[in-house]
Amino acid sequence: MYTTLISAADLAPHIDSPNWAVIDCRHDLANPDAGHAGYAIGHISHALFAHVDSDLSGARQDADGTFRGRHPLPDREAFIETLRGWGINDDTQVVAYDAHGGMFAARLWWMLRWMGHQKVAVLDGGLAAWQAGGFPMSTEAPIRERGAINDRDPLVETVSAAEVLENIAIGERSVIDARAPDRFRGENETIDPVGGHIPGAKNRFFKDNLQADGRFKEPEQLKADFAMLAVEPKAAIMQCGSGVTACHNLLALEVAGMPGAALYPGSWSEWSSDPSRPVQTGAA
Known part of the structure; x- marks a missing residue:
């Protein structure tokens, strides 16, 4: 079980394992479309894409109009549905990565711990470490069976x-x-x-x-x-x-x-x- 960091070499044997999920979290605060554009050009084989603004954030305003910040946490039930859509179960090993030193991948790492999921790690060195190791890349978005992860007590x-x-x-x-x-x-x-x-x-x-x-x-x-x-x-x-x-x-x-x-x-x-x-x- 990986709970903080994982190396590219340790991740490589598991990228097509059904009980592993790799999530690409690339993002650009100044250009919200840049992350998905980069994903489309090439990503870790079998990786899914998470958008920081829509998948990892909620509404910026409360029902009463109070501003909650640029990237407030989403509703827990909504986030659980996002995770299930990515095929994540209670025992899935999740690996998050980006191309920015982990600044966005760490957000997903923390949010899964917020949902009580311990088996989540960040790819140490990100996409650059993966490519430096000569590991497989892809332009295809994988199709995964719907997961059944449950909302549990937060670990954070x-x-x-x-x-x-x-x-x-x-x-x-x-x-x-x-x-x-x-x-x-x-x-x-x-x-x-x-x-x-x-x-x-x-x-x-x-x-x-x-x-x-x-x-x-x-x-x-x-x-x-x-x-x-x-x-x-x-x-x-x-x-x-x-x-x-x-x-x-x-x-x-x-x-x-x-x-x-x-x-x-x-x-x-x-x-x-x-x-x-x-x-x-x-x-x-």
């Missing part, structure tokens, strides 16, 4: 904007922001119209979890990196722009043997939409 924790706001006053938990440093400091208005970060937050850019070849750092190195932030996982909240790349830090913590941190799904896009919520700019 989430927090709401209200809980994050309350924490600013009491300071019991650390908030770790996975965005690029310029966005964290409030210097990129193109992406974040309201710049800055949650008061008291610390910055851990998700790319800092990776080696130069795009694979994750070794567990001991990741553990040392997070120790420099004085992170106690069970008292940590992970966030980013919209709850996607924060999952990369959550995966890195699991790889480091430091489980227990929570995700703030709405993240900065939700937080900054309400002018009554406090904002801090500059370095941490």
